[in-house]
Amino acid sequence: MYQYDVFISYQRGDRVVPTWVRNHFHPRLSELLDSNLDREVKVFFDETLPTGSNWPVELRTALQRTRILVPVCSPKYFQSEWCLAEWHSMAKREELVGRASPGQPRLIYPVIFCDSRNFPAYAHERSMQDLKKWNLPYEHFQASQAYLEFHQKVEEIAEELEDLIALAPEWRPDWPVDTPMPEPPNRPRMPRF
Template identity: 40%
Template sequence: MRHAGGGTVDYDYDVFISYSHRGHVRDWVKNHFSRELQLYLEDLLPTDPRIFVDFEIPAGSPWPDRLEQALLRSRCLVAIWSPPYFRSDWCMAEWKSMQLRQEALSQVNGQAPTLVYPINFMDGEHFPEEAQKIQQYKELTKYGYDGPQFRDTPAYLAFQDRMRTVAEEVAACLACAPEWQEGWPVVRPAAHAESPQRSVPRL
């Protein structure tokens, strides 16, 4: 696809990491998960992996617009599931947006690629029924330590083994992702829909 200036329009990111800012998840994603995913994808992919994580958004940026554009320009979504994830309008909007993309592709092609890769960070018993029906999520509940000192424990080696598998499966999702198309469906959180210019981070 080409824009008005004649250049090719493509994805900006391979992976969009979707997670709640509540509890231990944020620091775990920042200190461990995103770092290991980046390193293993560098080992696996033919090009440098491009991962979007919202803590890299500069202060003062229009968060809602920045998140929406990053999601629209990402090949797949890695969702870090914990009970607060399903109480967050932002997280739900991100997950639902990528689900709608899968559904739109299935209507055209009859079979949609897998564009959502769920990670169970904590307590799947309290997930909504829709999430509990999904069997393909990766179980990482044993490795949910958010402090930097986690790297110095024996459990980190087991965590890295799991992350190697996560990266391999995410790479498989990326290989099946369709070419970028203008007009991917997007779900907006209620606050963003009412006031698109609000510059507040999500929870």
């Protein structure tokens, strides 16, 4: 019943992180995971949702049907209601299946995009892959020498994720998924006479 192997969680409110995920992280991670496994690997990235999709419902369904969460962490990530809901949903799943104790394979695999000093204490309790050195969103980054290092680092990440994917617990229909409260609808404007 899993539909996705990896769910990329990131703060969508600014331009830099989404651009970097779209241009560099998502394509490399997807490509490397798919190349290394003997089956098609599916990585959820919300920009692949069809136009007109019910975004909150699609995110909720995708998260519930994903093996591993990969949060792209920045200080603003931990201020986003949606990002926090995704992180805490997977943390609750870890508790449900006994993965919250030391030495157990985790279901949250965080990567650092920028400035980890301002992350909350619970985030600092997890080991993270530091990608700050390669957080350039520009397309021409792919033509640089540093991109080869980035590719090698994502290759390491993909290998670790392969192990976590293989160890993911059996899917359960009761996986908890938090979502933020919807914003109240705008009040209609009263016509002036």
